[in-house]
Amino acid sequence: MIKTEKVLHLKSSRGRKVRVVREHYLREHVPCYSSLCQAQCANEGKVLSGEVTHYVIPDAGVARDFMEILEFREIQGIVFTQTACQAVQHSRGRRQYNRLRSLLKDPRHHCILFANEFQEYSYCPREKGEPQDKWQTRCVYHAAVWYHDHLAGLKPVVMITEDQTAVAEYSSLNCGVYVLSTQEYLQTFWPELQAALELYCSIAQSLQERGSEETEREYTEHLPAEVLEAGIKSGRYIQAGGGWRGHVCPQGWVLNPLLYTLFTHDCMATHASNSIIKFADDTTVVGLITNNDKEVRALETAEGAPPYPHRRDRSGEGGKLQVPRLSSPPSLQDHRVIVRLDSWDSTSLYPNGHSVRVLGRAGELETEVQTILIENCIHVPPFSEAQVGYSIIHHPHIDLCKFESLINCYGMSLVLRATTYYLADRRYDMLPAVLSADLCSLLGGVDRYAMSVMWDLDAQTLAVNKVWYGRTLIQSSYQLYYELAQALLNGEEAEVPELGHISKVITVRSSYNSKVITVRSSYHSKIKTVELVPDLLVLSCQHMVTVIKKGYRNTLTTVCVARYGLKGAVYLKNREGQVVSERQDGGCDWQTGSLQRYLDHITTTTAAGTSTFNLFQHITVRISVQPSRCHSDTLRLEVVSNRPHQAPETQAQTPQPQGARGRSQLVQEVVRQAEEASQQAEEKRGRAPKLSKEEREFRQSKCPNLYSLLEEVRELALLDLAACGDNAIVQPGIVF
């Protein structure tokens, strides 16, 4: 190893410039990671294949600015030099650098990293007075020459750079090593890849525009409070309604008669027309100005206004952003475009971006479908021939219990596609059709490996008696299809050939399944008080509760609903300053007053009188479900009366352990209410208007259907077993 030195000028922690000398070791054997290597390099891991027409080595500037073009999978044989990677790291930051690293690790992209700065013969020390980008270009060029010679000229090497003087200087120095600009390269070598050329043009244009921008601010600064008050009084400023949590009212401005923006870092939208878009250092609330009447539609059809086409953000964060600074806006009107935001200058009203891909005209089916997929970060590239072919040749009998081989076969794409996507008119399978329809499916009469779960349910109490997990070999005697399974679940009569007498049993069991679902939901309510309790149970529940302890706040107390094991908070004072006070007949309502908290009781004093809530006193609360747009639904407990609830006469008098009695009662009650609800639904169905033939054919199956069943199964699979205690919630496996 040869030891050299390099001199760096860094900034110390105190901000002073420091001259630092660092060692630099050079060695002869640096692996080239090419399969055409003639010198027996120790190439481990990802290796460039020799079947490409050329190898391309991007310059530091190209790697920094045009990385997206290099991410196209069609461009193969990319050799990233260490110089280029370090340029990306130092100028673009950690995020871009991590993207580059993941690109290098991804087996689907044909690119490798060559450590040119540690190779003895391709290292170029920086000359005195040489600017950094010239030095980087020189390093990359020497690396390209070394690479070409190392492969003994077997493959031509193309270096792409944006520096025109470098192109002129280096292009004719070595035969076999070509130096081109990025645009020439794309036009010459990839003429059919139109998307790459368009992307290049859009990025280049946005880079140009960014360089020539005005720097005066386009907006006014935040105003001090006195000016605000004066302005509101005089009518110059509009005060937004609603309650703001923070102490400082956020300021913003009106963009146009229909749209306003506010800048605040701590905001939660409660109105459907407001979207919150969070950026790195700030948050924007973009909302529609309404007078509480019908919402105004978006601005696509605004006449006379400059064209503001609708955009969607690629990162899937949602929100509708106005991005007028784009190349050629007129041609993109009424189109859906994927836009990547590059930067947002502090002086500018809008961010800068460039268009990545045009999806098509807004309103067309294909465009909208693609938009929805991209909004939800779903990428569904077709499976490559290699993946499909490999699976058939090497695994004629796929043992899905051996997942490693499958993952090796599919690699990253399996990880990214963890599920099958069902759309209204198509389906994107998780595995190639060959597998999902044939080799991995339980077909009638064919042996298949499977991962199975068997569980025994007691017929009466629906408790799980036994669970067994294991690998099985199944020869299915009948292949159920979705419609038949749906019919069984709905409790309809279904013809299942070859099963004859067993079909009746299946019908009964299917009704158990639907009951199991309902019961399970209410178990959720017992175990986690914040889960959704079906409305059937909760609509009119008034139960005896025990005040168990004082909260640490003056406004609420914690109660325990012994019957269901619920513990929750009950507010005695609400946000408007009203407190709960008792009426003559024992009921409670809200009145203005005050609240005092003592060691063992809370008293509320109003104009009508004083009421006391003692510790361990029995009161009556109403349990209801509080829906929320941003959070999951929660249970809400409200004080109904200060006196104990009169228990219904049907309650069993025999002393039983609390849990078992509560649970079996719960089960019976829910079953009964489910039956009542289904009866009501039947009547309603009878009264429902007749649907047209087409509607009947294509409408969604009734609930509960297979889809909701699968959803429940998925949620169960994610449920934390430890939180469930010993109430056995079955953990189903997935049978392919």
Add this chain to the structure above:
Amino acid sequence: MAGLELLSDQGYRLDGRKATELRKVHARMGLFAQVDGSAYIEQGNTKALAVVYGSHEDRAARLHDRAVINCQYSMATFSTAERKRRPHGDRKSTEMSLHLKQTFEAAVLTNLYPRSQIDIYVKILQSDGGNYSACVNAATLAVIDAGIPMRDYVCACTAGFVDETPLADLCHAEESGGGTSLALALLPRGGHIDHLETLMEAAMTACKGVSKVLDEVVRQHLQEVSALTGE
């Protein structure tokens, strides 16, 4: 700089070494004629100069059966990237001197020189990580140059840990990156009594005892608090 990557995906460190490779070592002995022993060592860019004054009479006669070893460690003002304000007498130098003293008391056969004193002076001329190791190595060479008998060579080096890979011989950027680092000096052929095991045992047992005490305190506090609220 957007963060230094101490170990790249291909296994290269910042300066191009692999994880187990040492820096280039260059050493000379016998530089000065007027002292008993001297040595100069370069470990990478860390340069250390050691000078030994062999056993001479100890006026105070502190130990009657062996020699006293007196070490002094200092750094040149030009040794770091920014000029060092206080080369002698600051806390780090005193601590380093103490470490060196303890190291050489274990290695030098001091019982051959009762009632005498051996002086070792080490100066760092350029500091780029591994100061202590360079000092120890330089001092070893200087003691050998002075002809003072030792049990064995005293060799020292640093090691660190990045992303579950151990790195050998850390440079300054790797040391100050906030990661783990360890400096070790040893007699390569054994011959010294290693107390590390017993020390670790004793400390671990003591820690477990302390954890019991802390647990008691927390439980008691909880009991008091819940007694007040009457739960």
